[in-house]
Every structure is written in C-alpha cells, then in structure tokens.
Amino acid sequence: MVIEMGLVLAACSSNSGLSQAKTQTMNTYVSNEISTLDSSKYGDTTSSxxxxxxxxxxxRFDKNNKAILAGATSVKHSKDQRVYMFDLRKNAKWSNGDPVTATDYVTAWRRTVxxxxxxxxxxxxxxxxxxxxxxxxxxxxxxLGIKALGKYKLQIILAYPIPYLPEILEGAQFYPQNTKLVKKLGSKYGTSSKNLVYNGPFTVTGxxxxxLKWVYEKNPNFHTRITPTNGYLSFNIKKKVTGNVxxxxxxxxxxxxxxxxxxxLHxxxxxxxxxxxxxxxxxxxxKDYRQDAGDLVTYNPKNARKEWNLGKKELGKEKINLELLTSDVDDSKRVGEFIQSNLMKNLPGLNLTVKSIPLKSRLANTTNHNYDFVFGTWQPSYEDPxxxxxxxxxxxxxxxxxxDNFWHQINMAKTTYATNPKKRLQxxxxxxxxxxxxDAFAAPLYQAGVSYLLNKKVTGFQLSPYGNVAYYWNVKIK
Incomplete structure (x- = not known):
C-alpha cells in the first residue's frame, strides 16, 4: 500500500493560482487484502x-481519539435522547464533485439493514x-429510523437512548454512500476503487x-469552502439602454x-x-437567509430573450451595442469574456465589447457613471442582509x-421592525x-470559493468566516 500526501500549505482564491505542492510518499503494509469497499458489506479490518x-x-475521531462532528455541523436531540437532528456540512463533497446529502446516509443505512x-x-x-x-x-x-428532512438535514430515531452514540456512528458501517452511484452500479458498487467515490481525506486508486496493492491519494476536495464574497454585475441606470428594466x-x-x-472559476x-x-x-x-428568500434570478435564456425583445421594442432598436467594464486582472477578464459569449449567443442583436482596465480606473469610471454595466466582486463587512x-x-x-417600495422596506427593517425578527425578515x-x-438593478453571478492544501504537520490553522483571511494565531508545526 502506498500513501501520497501534500507536504506544504498552499492557498487558492479567485485572484491567485494554486501553489505547487510537493509530494511525499509513504510505503506501508497490512496483514490482509481488501475484501470490499462497500460499507454495507465489509466484515474485515483491512477493508474497514x-x-x-x-x-x-x-x-470522526480527533487526535485524542474523541468522537467529534465531521460530516455534520451541529446536532440536537429530544429530551428522551431518542430523536437526533443533524445539520450536515453544506460544503462536503464526494470525490466526483457531488454534494454529500442526507439522502446519501439514508441510502447507505437502508442497504446495510x-x-x-x-x-x-x-x-x-x-x-x-x-x-x-x-x-x-x-x-x-x-x-428504519432514519429520514432526510431536507438536502442537508438528517433525522435519526434510536431504539433506546445511547450515551455513547458519537463513538458508534464514527464506524464505517454508518458512512454515507453516493446515492446516484449506488443506483448506477448496483451490485458492482465498491467492488473496485473505480467503482466508488470518496468523501474522506484520501481517495483510493489501483x-x-x-x-494486493493500492494507493491512498490526498483527496483534492477535502479542504474547500464557499465564501460570502459575491461576483455580480451592476448596471448604470442613467444610460438609455441599461436604464431599461x-x-x-x-x-x-x-x-x-x-x-x-x-x-x-473552478x-x-x-x-x-x-x-x-x-x-x-x-x-x-x-434557517439560512437565502433559503428563506429563495432563488430570485436563475439562468433562463427563453425568458431572457422575451425580456430582450420587450426592451428592444421600447427602445426602438434592433441592434444594441454595450460595453462591459471589468478590472484587468486575469480572472476578471476571463469572466468578462465568458459573459460576452453567453450574452451575444442568447440575446439576438447584441454587440458586446469587454473593456478591462486597472482596478483603480474601473472604480473611478463607475463613480463617474462612465460605464454601461460592470463586473465586480464584493466581500461583506458584517453578517446581515x-x-x-x-x-x-x-x-x-x-x-x-x-x-419607493425598496427604500420603505429597508427603512422598516432598520427601525420599526428592528426588534421583530419575523417582520424584519419579510x-x-x-x-x-x-x-x-x-428592477434588476444588479445581477448576481456567483459566490466565490476557496480551497487549500494543508500539511498534516500543521495544526491550529483557521480561516475567517469570510473565507479570505488565514488566521495563524494558533498554528503549530508537529
């Protein structure tokens, strides 16, 4: 068996490339071969x-062999300690990129029993x-006493109270299974390293x-995080064309x-x-605010063309020329080019040019209303809508x-409803x-993500809630 892992800490954001990580290889051996990688069917220590x-x-067990939450971020239980509610990690992914959901736990547990x-x-x-x-x-x-109450909410009902439940649920027989892959592969699921996807620190190959030989490789999806940093388009509503709703x-x-x-963006x-x-x-x-508020603007080319034709009719134009303003960093230029391609494909009669200039100049142009619409990113200062x-x-x-309605709602949220959470939310x-x-004053595009590799010798590393600041206060090297 061969284990490969990253040696160095490397960071990646939308404005930087991923540092090249060196590789360390460790050769070791085990006493028996793998019987299966199906967590519903294994019965030997090597497979486990x-x-x-x-x-x-x-x-999962921490360095002190204490069971701590891993695939879940929080857990609550009923007074009689028989009903448990787990909120799952929303950024947890299988090695093929699929999200790890509550249904994946239901699938696995039902297969096992x-x-x-x-x-x-x-x-x-x-x-x-x-x-x-x-x-x-x-x-x-x-x-069976397990139910998905939502994509990331899992309910477990016990037969009787278990004070040591975390230690039991850490076991491999209680792991989730990728539901789509289980349905696709059937009895072939887990019969080879290729017939499986992984959500832990390593993937298995070979x-x-x-x-009698296989390789553990560091799972590239293990350290990932979605940040609240927004990528968006903002329109100049003083211009005749972009002033049209x-x-x-x-x-x-x-x-x-x-x-x-x-x-x-990747x-x-x-x-x-x-x-x-x-x-x-x-x-x-x-709940998360976005869950309460729902999706407001989704990709809908058919409806986009309908709105486009209404706009052209009101403007009395068949051909429209627009300029998208971006900063001249590589990521912004690539996003601008992607938007240019999409819009000219989906909106007949549009000629869109992309103007990429230094960030300082881009900010000055927007302040001075010297733009049609602009691409930018923005990070919040505090956790409130x-x-x-x-x-x-x-x-x-x-x-x-x-x-008037917008500013009235904002004013009510700031004043009259400040101490009434329900009315303030609405x-x-x-x-x-x-x-x-x-009114489409702005168009949301994406939330940025951050990913990084972390040397196993590094402990105490922490990211800020905004995902863009690395805290080294408690870092220690083993």
Missing part, C-alpha cells in the same frame, strides 16, 4: 481501515428504531478487486452561472440572489435608485425582490 481513511461519516444484502454489520443497527426487525425480515426497509432583466437571466463556476457556486447563502442565519426561522442590500458593491445605489426579502428580481 481503507474505508475509514477514504470516507467520512457524521463523526436490508436482508437481501447479507451485511455482516447489520447487527450494529439494533440501536436504530426497527433495525433488528428489518434485518430479521419482520419490517420493511423504509421503516485496487481492481483482487490485487427589460434589458437589465434579460442580461440577468442570459448568463449560465453554473457553467461559469464550473469552467472558468470553485464557488452560482448565486441567484444578491445576499449570500450559507452565511446569515435568520433569528425568526433558524442589510450589508448586501444597501452596500454590496451596488454602485450608485443611493443617488440613482429611487424605488421586509428584507421584499426589498431584495424589488431590487434584484423586479
């Missing part, structure tokens, strides 16, 4: 060891409601199902943001509102945007809808 190095469940799979570890599920009955064929598999709505819906993230995620997701928890609902809705890189919002949602969905 491989799974525990390449997979991650709700808990299903009598037709003859799992050697099914007895472990006696602690879960109906676990024993199911393995004995006396209850249906879907009656195991064919019968050979139909033109702005058309541009907002004509950009394939998922493809932008995947092919140009990290982060598409944004469908100006307020960042996974950043602000609302006091009145306990008001920061995104009243600052947020929204150039010339105060002097140019005069919608006012903020109303304001965002007016600004982004109805």
């Amino acid at each position: 060891e491989v799974l525990q190095n390449s997979m991650e469940g709700l808990y 299903d009598p037709k799979n003859s799992s050697l570890d099914s007895d472990s599920y006696a602690i879960i409601k109906n676990g024993t009955k199911i393995t004995q064929g006396k209850a249906p598999v879907n009656s 195991w064919t199902g019968s050979n 139909h033109i702005r709505r058309a541009i907002s819906q004509a950009i394939d943001k998922q493809q932008l993230v995947k092919t140009i 990290q982060g995620k598409a944004a469908n509102g100006i307020v960042a997701s996974d950043f602000i928890t609302d006091q009145s609902t306990g 008001l920061d995104f809705l009243t600052v947020g890189g929204l150039f010339n919002l105060q002097p140019d945007y005069h919608n 006012a903020l949602i109303n304001a965002e809808n007016q600004l982004i969905k109805k």
Whole structure:
C-alpha cells in the first residue's frame, strides 16, 4: 500500500493560482487484502481501515481519539435522547464533485439493514428504531429510523437512548454512500476503487478487486469552502439602454452561472440572489437567509430573450451595442469574456465589447457613471442582509435608485421592525425582490470559493468566516 500526501500549505482564491505542492510518499503494509469497499458489506479490518481513511461519516475521531462532528455541523436531540437532528456540512463533497446529502446516509443505512444484502454489520443497527426487525425480515426497509428532512438535514430515531452514540456512528458501517452511484452500479458498487467515490481525506486508486496493492491519494476536495464574497454585475441606470428594466432583466437571466463556476472559476457556486447563502442565519426561522428568500434570478435564456425583445421594442432598436467594464486582472477578464459569449449567443442583436482596465480606473469610471454595466466582486463587512442590500458593491445605489417600495422596506427593517425578527425578515426579502428580481438593478453571478492544501504537520490553522483571511494565531508545526 502506498500513501501520497501534500507536504506544504498552499492557498487558492479567485485572484491567485494554486501553489505547487510537493509530494511525499509513504510505503506501508497490512496483514490482509481488501475484501470490499462497500460499507454495507465489509466484515474485515483491512477493508474497514481503507474505508475509514477514504470516507467520512457524521463523526470522526480527533487526535485524542474523541468522537467529534465531521460530516455534520451541529446536532440536537429530544429530551428522551431518542430523536437526533443533524445539520450536515453544506460544503462536503464526494470525490466526483457531488454534494454529500442526507439522502446519501439514508441510502447507505437502508442497504446495510436490508436482508437481501447479507451485511455482516447489520447487527450494529439494533440501536436504530426497527433495525433488528428489518434485518430479521419482520419490517420493511423504509421503516428504519432514519429520514432526510431536507438536502442537508438528517433525522435519526434510536431504539433506546445511547450515551455513547458519537463513538458508534464514527464506524464505517454508518458512512454515507453516493446515492446516484449506488443506483448506477448496483451490485458492482465498491467492488473496485473505480467503482466508488470518496468523501474522506484520501481517495483510493489501483485496487481492481483482487490485487494486493493500492494507493491512498490526498483527496483534492477535502479542504474547500464557499465564501460570502459575491461576483455580480451592476448596471448604470442613467444610460438609455441599461436604464431599461427589460434589458437589465434579460442580461440577468442570459448568463449560465453554473457553467461559469464550473469552467472558468473552478470553485464557488452560482448565486441567484444578491445576499449570500450559507452565511446569515435568520433569528425568526433558524434557517439560512437565502433559503428563506429563495432563488430570485436563475439562468433562463427563453425568458431572457422575451425580456430582450420587450426592451428592444421600447427602445426602438434592433441592434444594441454595450460595453462591459471589468478590472484587468486575469480572472476578471476571463469572466468578462465568458459573459460576452453567453450574452451575444442568447440575446439576438447584441454587440458586446469587454473593456478591462486597472482596478483603480474601473472604480473611478463607475463613480463617474462612465460605464454601461460592470463586473465586480464584493466581500461583506458584517453578517446581515442589510450589508448586501444597501452596500454590496451596488454602485450608485443611493443617488440613482429611487424605488419607493425598496427604500420603505429597508427603512422598516432598520427601525420599526428592528426588534421583530419575523417582520424584519419579510421586509428584507421584499426589498431584495424589488431590487434584484423586479428592477434588476444588479445581477448576481456567483459566490466565490476557496480551497487549500494543508500539511498534516500543521495544526491550529483557521480561516475567517469570510473565507479570505488565514488566521495563524494558533498554528503549530508537529
């Protein structure tokens, strides 16, 4: 067996390249071969060891062998300690890029207790409601005490209270399984390293199902994080063309943001509102603000062309020339070129040029209204929707945007509803809808991502909540 891991700490953001990491190789041996990498069917220590190095469940053991949350960010339980609610990590991914969801846990656990799979570890599920009955064929598999209450919310019902539950759930038999891959591969799932995807610190390569050698490779998806930094377009509403709401709505819906993230940025995620997701928890609902507010602007080329034609009709133009302003750093220029390609493909009659200039000049041009629309990025200063809705890189919002409803909702959120979380939330949602969905003053594009490699000898490394600041206060080298 060969283990490969990164030697150095390297950082990556939208404005920097990934530092080249050296490789360290460690050769070791184990006493037996792998029997399977299917966590529902293994029964030997070697397979268990491989799974525990390449997979991650709700808990994992820390350096002091204490079970701590891993695949989940928080857990609550009922008073009788039989019902547990786990909030899963929203940035956890399988090695193929799929998100790790609550359904993946349901899939795995049901496969393990299903009598037709003859799992050697099914007895472990006696602690879960109906676990024993199911393995004995006396209850249906879907009656197991596990349920996905949302994409990232998992409910577990125990047969009886377990004070040492974290230590049990750390075991490989309780790991999740990629639902799509399980359905695709069926009985071939986990029969070789290629017939599996991984969500732990290492991926496994080179195991064919019968050979005696395999390799652990550092999982490139292990250290990743979505930040609240926004990439967006802001329009000059004093210009005749970009002052037309139909033109702005058309541009907002004509950009394939998922493809932008995947092919140009290679990290982060598409944004469908100006307020960042996974950043602000609302006091009145306990949910992420973006979940409460929903998607406001999605990629919809058909509707974009409809709005575009309405705009052209109001302007009396069949051909429209526009200029997109960006800074001259490489990432901004590439984003600008992607937007140019999308818009000219989806909006007939548009001729779009991209003007890339130094950041200082770009900021001066926007202040002086010397632009049609501009691409920029913006990082919040504090964790509240008001920061995104009243600052947020929204150039010339105060002097140019005069919608009475928007400013009324903002004022109510700041004053009358300041101590009424429920009404304040609704006012903020109303304001965002007016600004982004109805008036398209700005067009959200993406939330930036950050990824990094971390030497196993480095401890205490921390990123700020905004994802752009590395804290070295507590760093130690082993």
